Structures are given as structure tokens and as C-alpha cells.
Amino acid sequence: MPRLAAASLAGTAIEFYDFFVYGTAAALVLGPLFFPTFSPLAGTLAAFATFGVGFVARPLGSVLFGHVGDRRGRRPVLVASLLLTGASTVAVGCLPTYASIGAAAPLLLLVLRFLQGLGLGGEWGGAVLLTAEHAPAERRGLWSSFPQVGPAVGFVLANGVVLVLSATLTEAQFAAWGWRVPFWAAGVLAVLGLWLRSSLPESPRFLEIGDHARVPLAEVVRDHWRLVLLTAGGLAVGYAIFYAVTTWSLAYATERLGVSRTVMLACIMGAVVVKGALTPVAAMLGDRFGRRPLCLVGCAAAALWMLPMVALLSTGAPLPMFLGFLGALLAFVTMFGVIAAYLPELYEPRVRCTGAAVGYNLGGVLGGALTPIVATALAEHSGRVPWGVGAYLTVIALVSLGCFALLPETRPVRLTAVQPVLE
Template identity: 80%
Template sequence: MLRLAGASLAGTAIEFYDFFVYGTAAALVLGPLFFPTFSPVAGTLAAFGTFGVGFVARPLGSVLFGHIGDRHGRRPVLVASLLLTGGATVAVGCVPTYDAIGLTAPALLLLLRFLQGLGLGGEWGGAVLLTAEHAPAERRGLWSSFPQIGPAVGFLLANGVMLALSATLSDAQFASWGWRVPFWAAGVLAVAGLWLRSSLAESPAFLDIDVPARLPLAEVLRGHWRLVLLTAGALSAGYAVFYTVTTWSLSYATERLGVDRTVMLMCIMAAVVVKGALTPLVAVLGDRFGRRPLCLIGSAACVVWMFPLIGLLATGEPALMFLGFLVAMLAFITMFAVIAAYLPELYEPRVRCTGAAVGYNLGGVLGGALTPVVATAVAQGERVPWGVAAYLTGVALLSLGCFALLPETRPVRMAAATKGRAEGETEATVG
């Protein structure tokens, strides 16, 4: 389990590195380079628009790779998704700017971002299921949390490289070629990820399926459509909070408040470090007390914290901004640490790869794709963008309501019928 969980964590970190490095570049540099005829705000909106395309592609990737995962196994998904995402990321670093090839430049950027999202849409389902379906029921939350640490590691890698380049290069050097280096590095990481995943065994739950689903998506839509919509709505707040902190706030603080980009990156990265470190600890609580209670607590915390978050961000003071980011990340991880165990447990094994991944990635469209664009548009002309706080609070209320309608799935211990029989405990999976 440790080797399997480690390989899943590493591969997921690499895939999310590819995805996050684009978000950081969109916040810092892609607008002027690929949309120079736009105003600064419009250029940022356009850059975040290409960023959002990756989220739109993720549900399509979950359908494509979910079909492969439910028909042919979870393991092939991990290899194919890593190749696609890694190749597209390296290609982004090679795209000439608008000044060199005109409108072809943003068009290529859009296409490659779509391919990135397509690959990542398959990655999460394959990595999580391979770990969750190998894990013992009573520790499924803990072991499944390892792939959930991957996004934090990927984010830190992406922003660490950006931070190093930002600190050592002049603005002209960074805009000329420095921003491309993190994209080129994705090729090396993809090769390392393929090597780590080459020896993983197939999931026992998949091997136990007698007749794989012929059309997994059709079965999910026919028998689990309500569950897919509820999980998408439930996860939207986590995505909205995460990308508000890691992407939109970076653009807002550097462009509107004049905060140094190195300071902003350090504040955000410090909060993400805490989030990543606490992920397995929160997952253990999920094994002990259940998945649903933690998700309800996390989404309720998001409802309460969005206005303080925006107020602290608007101060431009590093310590106060870090406090806002830290609490937001704690609320986020209270939900998302247990999601890797929760979503697979909601679906039967024959359609699990498709159902869990589609719900997870539709939540990304609702929360991750829209939030930077909406927040940038709403924040125009406001020193303290309370409209952004209101929007985020609304998304958090949606998530809270959806989690309230979902069942608990944690394996529970049932007492023995005969008092005093120490061996008379069995495990039953609910949901």
C-alpha cells in the first residue's frame, strides 16, 4: 500500500504541476503576451478564459478515460493521461507569442489547455481508484488521501519554480523566456511519472468484475444522474476557494494592490504547505467519524469565512493575507481530504471510474473554471471586492446543501449480537 500510494501521489503531483503552472502563468504573464491588444483587465480575463477551458475539458476527459478505466482497467488510464497532459504542457512552453504569429498564438494556447484538461480529467479517477480499491476498508480514507496530497505538491512545484525564476530574473527576462521554463520541465517530470507507474498492479475490484459495463457513461446517466449532480454541486465550493486563493488572488494583489509577486507567491505557498501536510490527518478523522460530517463542516466553514478572506486580502498586508489563505485552505481540506474515499464508495465498481470522475470534474467546471473569471469581472473598480465574497459564499451554500443530501459511506462497525463475544464484530459498507 505504501508503494502504491507513493506512486499515485507522485503521478498526481506531476499532473497537477502541469495544470497549476498554467494558472500561475495566466495570472502573471499570459495576458500581455498573448492578448496585447486588450486592456490590462480584459487581457487578464482572456487569459483566465483559456485557463477555464482546461476545466471544461476535464469532464470530457473523465468520460473518455472513465470508459477506458471501467472497460479495460484503472492502470492504463494512469499512463495515457500522464502522457497527454505532459505533452500538452511542454508544447505550451513552445508556443510563440501574439507578436510573432498573431491570432494563431492564443488559438494554440486554447487547444493545448484543452488537451491538458482532457488528460487531467482522467488522471484523478485512475489514481484515486487504484489506491482506494487496494486499500483496506477501515483505512480507505487514509490511503486514498495520498493522491489528494498530489495537488498540493504539484502546486508547490509549479509555484516554487515560478518563484525562483521571478526572484532571479528581471521582468523583461521573465516575460521573454523565463515563464516558459516551468512548462519545459514538465517533460522531465512526465518521464519520471511513467517510470513510477510502470510496475503498479491492477485494482482487485476491477479484476473481480464479471461483466464490465459496455457503455459506462450511459449506465451512470441512467442510474446515477442525481448522484453526479449532487457531487458536482458539493465539490464546487472547494474548487472555488482553492482557485480564489491560488490563482485569482495572485492576479488581484499584484495588479490592483501593487503587492510584489514574490511576496504573494510565498503567502499562497505557505498556506498550501499546511494544507498538504494536514491532508492525511484529516483523512484519518474521516475513517473515524465519517466522510459526510467532515464535508459538512468544511463547506460550512467556507460559508462563514469568505467575507473575512476577501477583507484580509484587500489589506495587502502579507501576514493578514496569509491568515486569510490559511483558514480558507483548512476549510477546503476538511472537505477534500476525504473525497478520494467518499466518491468511489458512492458508485458500484463497474461504473465507478466514470461516475466518480465525472462528478469530481463537473465540480471543477462550476467552481474552478468560473471563479477566476467571475471574480476578475466583479472586482473591477472596487478596493475591497465584497461582490467576490458574496459570490463565493453563494457557491459555499450550494455545496453545503448538496452535501446534506448525500449519504454516508464509511464502513461502520456493527456490535455482536451476543454480548461478550470479542470476535463478534463485522464490517458493513453503507451506501
Template identity: 80%
Template sequence: MPRLAAASLAGTAIEFYDFFVYGTAAALVLGPLFFPTFSPAAGTLAAFGTFAVGFAARPLGSVLFGHIGDRHGRRPVLVASLLLTGAATVAVGFVPTYSAIGVAAPLLLLLLRFLQGLGLGGEWGGAVLLTAEHAPPGRRALWAGFPQMGPPLGFLLANGSVLVLSAALSPAQFAEWGWRVPFWAAGVLAAAGLWLRSSLPESPRFLEIDVPPRVPFVDVVRRHRRPVLLTAGALAVGYAVFYTVTTWSLAYATERLGVDRTVVLGCIMAAVAVTGACTPVMALLGDRHGRRTLCLAGCAATALWMFPMVALLATGTPPLMFLGFLGALLAFITMFAVIAAYLPELFEPQVRCTGAAVGYNLGGVLGGAVTPIVATALADRGGHVPWGVAAYLTVLALLGLGCFALLPETRPAAGAADAAGVPDTPDAPEAPEVPTAGPCRADGRAGDRPDGPGAATGPTG
């Protein structure tokens, strides 16, 4: 488990580094370089538009790589998605600006950002499932939480590189070539990630599937629409909060408040670092008190903190900005630390890679893709304090609260043992284990194994 968790963590960190470095560049330099005919505000909106394309591609990547993961194994997904995202990120660093090739420049950005999103759409499902399906049921949230530390670590790598370059180079040097260096560095990181993942074992749950579905996505649409749609609506607020803090706030504080970008980046990075360190703690609480309980608490905390966060940001004072960011991200990680265990437990093994990844990445479209654009537009229409942004995030938090309330709890029953090593499936009640003749759940229904001839259907399996 430590080796699997470390490899999954490293891979997700590298993939999210690729994704986040684009968001930071979009907030700081892509507008004037690739959309120079626009006004500063319109140029930022256009750069965030290319940023959103990556989110739109992620559900498509979930379908594509989910098909591979459910039919051919979780392990091939990790290699293919890392190659695609890494290659697209390196290529962004070589795209000429608008002044060199005209309208072809933003079109190339759009294409490469789409490929980034396509690869990342497959990464999360493969990395999380490989870890979660190896983990013992009583510690599944803890072990599956390690890939969830990848996004904060990837963010710190991406923004740390930008922060160092911003401090070392003049504004002209950074705009001319400095912003490209973090994209070129993605090639080295991708090679390291491929080396780490080359010897990982296949998931035992996948190996137990006798007949994989012909088209997993069709099965998900037919039989699992409800959990997919509810998880998408529930997770939208987490994405919205994270990208409000890490992307929109960076642009808002530097452009509207006149705060130095290194100061803003430092505040955001400090808050993200604390959040990443808290991830295992929240995951342990998910194993102890339940996945849905943590998710409901995170949504409630988000709804209560958005107006204070925006007020603290509007002060432009670094300690207060940090406090606002930290409160928002702690509410976010309360939800997302347990999501890596929660989502796979909502789906049966045959379609788990597709179902969990599609729900996760649809939430990214609803919350992550449009939030920087909506927040920028709301801030432009507001006064000194962008209360509209706070209201928007609060509404998303209430939506998430309702969606999580409609989903079942999936934490394995306390004290239940699984001699066959087969993880528990959704809705296992907290009741004594019933003896069975096969790998069935504690409540007597068919457990975490493929459907088919001979599957348990009665109370005794």
C-alpha cells in the same frame, strides 16, 4: 499500500503541476503576451478564459478515460492520462507569442490547454481508484487521501519554479523566456511519473468484474444521475476557494494592490504547504467520523470565512494575507481530503471510474473554471475591498452544504469485517455483520461486486 500510495501521489502531483503552472502563468504574463491588444484587465480576463478551457475539457476526459478505466482497467488510465497532459504542457512552452504569429498564438494556447484538461480529467479517477480499491475499508480515506496531497505538492512545484525564476530574472527576461521554463520541465517530471507507474498492479475490484458495461457513461446517466449531479454541486465550492486563493488572489494582489508577486506567491505557497500537511489528518478524521461529516464541516467553515478572507487580502499585508489564505484552504481540505474515498463509495465498481471522475470534474467546471473570471469582474466593479467575491464564494458554500446534506454517508460500519477483502459500499449501516453466503455487505444487500446472474438480492445473499 505504501508503494501504491506513493506512486499515486507522485502521479497526481506531476499532473497538477502541469495544470497549475498554466494558471500561474495566466495570472502573471499570458495576458500581455498573447492578448496585447486588450486592456490590462481585459487581457487578464482573456488569459483566465484560456485557463477555464482546461476545466471544460476535464469532464470530457472523465468520460473518455472513465470508459477505459471501467472496461480495460484503472492502470492504463494512469499511463495514458500522464502522457497526454505532459506532452500538452511541454508544448505550451514552445508556443510563439502574439507578436510572432498573431491570432494563431492564443488559438494554440486554447488547444493545448484543452488537451491538458482532457488528460487531467482521467488522472484523478484512475489514481484515486487504484489506491482506494486496494485499501482496507477501515483505512480507505487515509490511503485514498495520498493522491489528494498531489494537488498541493503540484502547486508548490509549479509556483516554486515560478518564484525562483521571478527572483533570479529581470521582469523583461521572465516575460521573454523565463515563464516557459516550468512548462519545459514538465517533460522530465512526466518521464519520472511514467517510470513510477510502470509496475503498479491492477485494482482487485476491477479484476472481480465479470462483464464490464459496454458504455459506462450511458449507465452512469441512466442509473447514477443523482449522485453525479449532487457531487458536482457539492464540490464546486472547493474548487472555487482553491482557485480564488491560488490564481485570482495572485492577479488581484499584484495588479490592484501593487504587492510584489514574489511576496504574494510566498504567502500562497506557505498556506498551501500547511494545507498539504494537514491532508492525512483530515483523512483520518474521515475514517473515524464519516466522509459526509467532514464535508459538511468544510462547507460551513467556508461560508463563515469568506468575508474575513477577502478583508485580510485587501490589506495587502503579507501576514494578514497568509492568515486569510490559510483559513480558506483549511476549510477546503476538510472537504477534499476525504473526497477520494467518498466519491468511489457512491458508485458500484462497474461504473466507478466514470461516475466518480465525472462528478469530480463537473464540480471543477462549476467552481474552478469560472471563478477567476467571475472574481475578476466582481473585483473590478467593487470598491477597495471586493466584497462581491466573498458573497459569491459564500453562496457556493451554502450550495455545497445543501448538496452534501442530500448525499448518504458511506463510511464502513464500525467493526465490520470483510473476509473476502471486498470494500463496503454506500449506506452501510452501523450494525453487526450478518453472515452471508458470498461477498455481500453487512446489511445483507449485494456488496462491492458486479451485478449479474447469481448476485445477492435477498437478506441472506
């Protein structure tokens, strides 16, 4: 289990590095480079729109790779998704800007972002299921949480590279070529990830399945559609919180409040590091007290904290901003620390890869794709404190709270059992 958990963590870290480095670049430089004919606000919105395309592609990736995972095994998914995400990320770093090839530049950027999302949509299901289905039942939450630490590691890597470049390069150098370096680094990380995953064993639960689903998506839509919608709605607030903190706030503070890029990246990274370190703690609490109670607590905490978070952000001071981000991400990790065990336990084994991945990534469309765009538009019509953004996030938290309230507890359910509720 330690070796398997480490390989899953490393793989998700690499894939989310690829995904997050785009979000940071979208907040900082992609608007002027690929949409120079737009106003600054419209350019930022356009860059965030291409950012959102990655989330739209993720459910499609979960369908494509989920089919492979349910029919051929969890292990092939890990290799194929890593190759696709890594290659498309490196290609973004090589892409000419609008000044070089005109309108073809944003179009190609859109295509590559779509391919990034397609690969990441398959990554989560494969990595989480391979770990969860190997883990002993009494520690499934803990072992399954290690792939969930990967996004925090990937975010810190992505933003750490950008932070170093921002501190060592001039604005002109960063805009000319410095922003490309994090994308090129994805190639090296992809090779490392493939090496780590080359010798992983197939899931024992998959090997035990005697009758594989012929068309997993059809079975999920027919038998588990309500479950998919409820899990997607429940997870929406986690995505909304994370990308409000890591993407929208970065653009808002640097453009509207005049906070330096270096200060913002340091505040956000500090909060994400704490979030990543506490993920296994939340997972152990889930093993002890159940998955659903922690999800309900996380949603309630998020609903109470969103307005204070935007108030602290509006100060533009490092410590209050860090505390605002930290409070939001603590609510986030309370939910997402147990999700890697919760979602697989909700679905029967024959459609587990498709069902869990579609629910997880559909939540990303609802919460992650729209949040930077909606928050940017709301903040534009706000005063010094963007209360509209806080209200928007609070409403999402309440909707997610209602969705989790309608889901069953799964902690006593063995992974080999057919999911007994919401048939």
C-alpha cells in the same frame, strides 16, 4: 500500500504541476503575451478564459478515460493521462506568442489548454481508484488521501519554480523566456512519473468484476445522474476556494494592490503547504467519524470565512493575507481530504471510474472554471475590499452545503457493494 500510495501521490503531483503552472502563468504573463491588443483587464480575463477551458475539458477527459478505466482497468488510465498532460504542457512552453504568429497563438494556446484538461480529467479517477480499491476498508480514507496530497505538491513545485525565476530574472527576461521554463520542466517530470507507474499492479476490485459495463457513461447517466449532480455541486466550493486563493488573488493583489509577485507567491505557497500536510489528518478523521460530516463542516467553515478572507487580502500585508488564505484552505482540506474515499464508495464498481471522475471534474467546471473570471469582474467594480467576491464564494459554499446534506454517508459501505442510495 506505501509503494502504491507513493506512486499515486507522485503521479497526481506531476499532473497537477502541469495544470497549476498554467494558472500561475495566466495570472502573471499570458494576457500581455497572447492578448496584447486587449486592455490589461480584458487581457487578464481572456487569459483566465483559456484557463477555464481546461476545466471544461476535464469532465470530457473523465468520460473518455473513465470508459477505459471501467472497461480495461485503472492502470492504463494512469499512463495515458500522464502522457497527454505532459506533452501538451511542454508544447505550451514552446508556443510562439502573438507578436510572432498573430491570432494563431491564442488559438493554439486554447487547444493545448484543452488537451491539458482532458488528460487531468482522467488522472484523478485512475489514481484515486487504484489506491482506494487496494486499501483495507478501515483505512481507506487515509490511503486514498495520498493522491489528494499530490495537487498541493504540484502547486508548490509549479509556484516554487516561478518564484525562483521571479527572484532571479528581470521583468523583461521573465516575459521574454523565463515563463517558459516551468512548462519545459514538465517533460522531465512526465518521464519520472511514467517510470514510477510502470510496475503498478491492477486494482483487485476491477479484476473481480465479472460483468463490465458496456457503455459506462450511459449507465451513470441512467442510474446515477442525481448522484453525479449532487457530488459536482458539493465539490464546487472546494474548487472555487482553491482557485480564488491560488489564481484570482495572485492577479488581483499584483495588479490592483501593487503587492510584489514574490510576496504573493510566498503567501499562497505557505498556505498550500499547510493544506497538503493536513490532508491525511482530515482523511483519518473521515475514517473515524465519516465522510459526510467532514464535508458539511468544511462547507460551513467556508461560508463563514469567505468575507473575512477578502478583507484580509485587501490589506496587502503578508501576514494577514497568509492567514486569510490559510483559513480558506483549512476549510477546503476538511472536505477534500475525504473525497478520494467518499466518491468511489458512492458508486458501484462497474461504473466507478466514470461516475466518480465525472462528478469530481464537473465540480471543477462549476467552481474552478468560472471563479477567476467572475471574481476578476466583481473586483473591478468593488472598492478597496472586494466584498462582492466574498459574497459570491459564500453563496457557492451554501449551495455545496445543501448538496452534501442530500448525500448519504458511505463509511460502513464496502467498496464491493452496489451503492444502495440514490438509485
